[in-house]
Amino acid sequence: MKNIIIFGAPGSGKGTYSDEIVTRYGMGHISTGDVLRGEIKQGSDIGKMAKELIDKGQLIPDDLMIQILAKTYDSLPQGCGVIFDGFPRTIAQAEALKLMLQERGHDMGVMVELIVDEDTLMERLLRRAQIEGRADDNVETIKKRFEVYHNQTEPLAAWFEKEGIRHTFTWEGSKDQMLANIFAFLDTLK
Numbered sequence: 001m002k003n004i005i006i007f008g009a010p011g012s013g014k015g016t017y018s019d020e021i022v023t024r025y026g027m028g029h030i031s032t033g034d035v036l037r038g039e040i041k042q043g044s045d046i047g048k049m050a051k052e053l054i055d056k057g058q059l060i061p062d063d064l065m066i067q068i069l070a071k072t073y074d075s076l077p078q079g080c081g082v083i084f085d086g087f088p089r090t091i092a093q094a095e096a097l098k099l100m101l102q103e104r105g106h107d108m109g110v111m112v113e114l115i116v117d118e119d120t121l122m123e124r125l126l127r128r129a130q131i132e133g134r135a136d137d138n139v140e141t142i143k144k145r146f147e148v149y150h151n152q153t154e155p156l157a158a159w160f161e162k163e164g165i166r167h168t169f170t171w172e173g174s175k176d177q178m179l180a181n182i183f184a185f186l187d188t189l190k
């Protein structure tokens with residue numbers, strides 16, 4: 001499978017649909033949020049720095065994120081495609097991803113954008129807070145994450161549009177339908 005960049009607001013389902021895509025197509029998966037939460041759990045220097053920013057709903061600096069991404073990408077088996085979940089989140093990260101892949105003779109593949117209304121997003125994240133207790137799933141931090149998404153990440157959609165690889169999927173109330181639409185598209189790429 002080609003590389004896939006899964007893109008969308010907090011709670012839009014990047015992690016959920018990535019798991020389904022990995023099961024169906026057997027590819028690699030990099031969730032930069034999961035990588036950072038792993039660093040926090042280990043108590044590493046990166047983790048300590050990341051925790052402060054994640055708890056405030058802010059982004060980790062681009063330079064550090066780009067280094068982490070390249071290291072994680074190189075640690076995965078090559079040739080079966082990778083889903084990038086939560087990266088890129090800024091134009092600088094997108095340019096760096098494109099270059100990193102070019103340097104390795106690979107390309108970005110396709111971008112899958114998940115569009116979900118904000119009330120649904122908030123509901124999902126507050127429900128997850130009760131189940132998983134993620135530190136950034138509280139009303140105040142979720143609102144900050146939405147604001148950061150609108151200001152810094154959403155403008156990237158136009159960047160992908162220019163690259164000619166943007167494909168949008170809009171939530172209409174059914175997870176099965178959303179998944180069927182995504183699979184119908186991805187099946188055409190195999």
Ligand code: AP5
Nearest residue numbers: 010011012013014015016032033058059060086124128175
């Ligand atoms: P990250 O971990 O990427 O969090 P996020 O973008 O806020 O997104 P979430 O993981 O909360 O949601 P999701 O879209 O994966 O949805 P999910 O499938 O879980 O990043 C966290 C932080 O790390 C950032 O704020 C930043 O500080 C830092 N960071 C990470 N990457 C960075 C980068 N590149 N640069 C700088 N900083 C970075 O679904 C949400 C919930 O909804 C789940 O519980 C799911 O089960 C439920 N759900 C219910 N119904 C559905 C449905 N129909 N479809 C999908 N999910 C559903």
Ligand code: MG
Nearest residue numbers: 014015031033
């Ligand atoms: Mg996630």
